[in-house]
Amino acid sequence: MIKKLFAEFFGTFWLVFGGCGSAIFAAGVPDIGIGLVGVALAFGLTVLTMAYAVGHISGGHFNPAVSVGLVAGGRFPAKDLIPYIVAQCIGAIIAAGCLYVILNGAGATSFTKPGDFASNFYAEAVYNGKAFSMGAAFLTEFLLTAFFLIVIMGATDRWANGKFAGIAIGLALTLIHLISIPITNTSVNPARSLSQAVFVGGLAMSQLWLFWAAPILGGVVGGLVYKFLLQKDQNEETA
Numbered sequence: 147m148i149k150k151l152f153a154e155f156f157g158t159f160w161l162v163f164g165g166c167g168s169a170i171f172a173a174g175v176p177d178i179g180i181g182l183v184g185v186a187l188a189f190g191l192t193v194l195t196m197a198y199a200v201g202h203i204s205g206g207h208f209n210p211a212v213s214v215g216l217v218a219g220g221r222f223p224a225k226d227l228i229p230y231i232v233a234q235c236i237g238a239i240i241a242a243g244c245l246y247v248i249l250n251g252a253g254a255t256s257f258t259k260p261g262d263f264a265s266n267f268y269a270e271a272v273y274n275g276k277a278f279s280m281g282a283a284f285l286t287e288f289l290l291t292a293f294f295l296i297v298i299m300g301a302t303d304r305w306a307n308g309k310f311a312g313i314a315i316g317l318a319l320t321l322i323h324l325i326s327i328p329i330t331n332t333s334v335n336p337a338r339s340l341s342q343a344v345f346v347g348g349l350a351m352s353q354l355w356l357f358w359a360a361p362i363l364g365g366v367v368g369g370l371v372y373k374f375l376l377q378k379d380q381n382e383e384t385a
Contacts, residue, residue, distance in 0.1 A: 147226070147229070149203055149204075150203055150204040150205075150226075150230075151204070151229055151230070151233040152233075153200035153201075153203040153204035153206075154204050154207060154208060154230055154233040154234050154237065155233045155234070155236060155237035156196070156200060156237065157196040157199075157200055157201075157204070157206060157207075157208040157237070158208040158209070158233070158234040158235075158237035158238045158241070158337055158338075159237040159238065159240060159241040160192050160195070160196050160208075160241070161189070161192040161193060161196065161208050161209075161238070161241075161335070161338065162237070162238045162241035162242055162245075162337075162338055162341050162342075163192075163241040163244060163245065164188055164189070164191065164192040165185070165188050165189035165192050165264075165338070166241075166242065166245060166263075166264035166338070166341075166342060167188075167245055168180060168184060168185050168188035168189075169185045169188075169264040169331075170245060170249060170263060170264050171248075171249075172184065172185075173185050182323075182324065182327050182328070183324065185323065185327065186320045186321075186322075186323030186324045186327065186332075187320050189319050189320065189323050189332070190316040190317055190318075190319045190320030190321075190323070191316060191320075193206075193208065193312075193315055193316045193319050194312050194313060194315070194316025194317075195316075196208060197311065197312030197315060197316065198312045201311075201312060204230075205222065206312075206315075207222075207230060207234070208234060208237075208335075208337075209234065209334070209335040209336075209337060209338075209361075210230075210231040210234055210235070210335070210336045210337055210358075210361075210362065211291050211294075211295075211334065211335060211336055211361035211362050211364065211365035212294070212295065212298060212335075212365060213227055213230045213231060213234070214227065214231075214362050214365045214366060214369075215291070215295040215298075215299075215364075215365030215366055215368050215369035216295075216298075216299070216369060217369070218365070218366040218369035218370050218373070219295070219299050219368075219369030219370065219372055219373045219377075220369075220373055221299060221302075221369070231337075234337040235336075235337045235340055235341070237337070238337040238338055238340060238341035239340065239341045239344055241341060242263075242341035242342055242344065242345055243345070245263070246263075246345050249263075257345070257346045257347075257348075257350075259272075260272050260349055260350075261331050262346055263342050263345055263346050263350075264331065264342050265331065265339075265342040265343055265346045265350040266330050266331045266332070266333045266339045266342070266343070266350065266353065266354075266357045267330060267331055267349065267350070267353060268280050268282075268283030268284075268329075268330055268353055268356060269283070270349075272328075272331070273327070273328040274328065276328065278329045278330070280356065282329065283329060283330045283356060283360075284356055284359075284360045285360075286325075286326050286329050286330060286360075287326070287330060287333055287334060287356065287357065287360035287361050287364065288360045288361075288363055288364040288367070289364065290322045290325065290326055290332075290334050290364065291334045291360070291361040291362075291363075291364030291365050291368065292364040292365070292367045292368035292371065293318075293322075293368060294318055294319065294322060294334055294364075294365075294368065295364070295365050295367075295368025295369050295371075295372065296368050296371060296372050296376070297314060297315060297318040298315055298318075299368075299369065299372040299373075299376075299377070300314075300372065300376065301314040301315055303377065305378065319334075322334055330357070333357040333360075333361055334361050334364075335361060336357060336358040336361055336362065339354060339357035339358070340354065340357075340358075
């Protein structure tokens with residue numbers, strides 16, 4: 147179990163450091179700005195690389211909503227849920243702390259606007275002057291997390307080609323970010339949202355509830371949908 151928890155710690159650290167770090171340091175930099183596509187790809191790459199690095203140790207969740215969804219889908223024991231979530235949150239917060247220290251090296255740690263420090267938001271006009279309502283943000287995070295769980299459970303099913311599971315999951319997270327960065331700055335991961343909100347405070351903390359509730363609910367629904375509607379039953383497996 148200790149090795150599994152360290153794997154979840156390092157995997158979630160890498161997700162936040164790589165994904166949020168790309169948004170903070172490289173997304174809008176003149177001449178080398180990677181933009182929305184670059185940040186989306188960065189998040190996908192963090193999951194892809196860690197899925198192959200430590201996924202065989204812990205299952206490669208790196209996300210409380212994924213862990214909860216896998217419990218709902220019958221793929222993960224409920225007794226291990228809380229330790230996994232704690233390890234994920236600690237890894238995410240320490241990664242955000244490292245980003246904060248690095249950013250402080252440039253004297254830029256005053257967060258005054260929604261989305262600063264790659265934090266999540268709703269009902270705020272951050273990109274293209276569009277502010278999406280709380281309901282729109284909740285539905286977005288719910289649906290994307292539900293489909294993320296369906297992809298994860300399908301890609302890691304005993305009947306799937308497990309060698310490519312990390313690629314499918316990483317690309318799914320990339321697609322999720324391409325869709326939702328303009329809406330909420332993309333969470334689908336409560337630990338990732340918590341880590342940035344801790345350092346930003348204010349609006350990010352007051353809106354944090356949505357970025358726990360919607361992804362976890364979506365994870366549960368996605369896990370149940372795959373378990374009861376898509377997963378082969380015992381009769382099919384023996385046919």
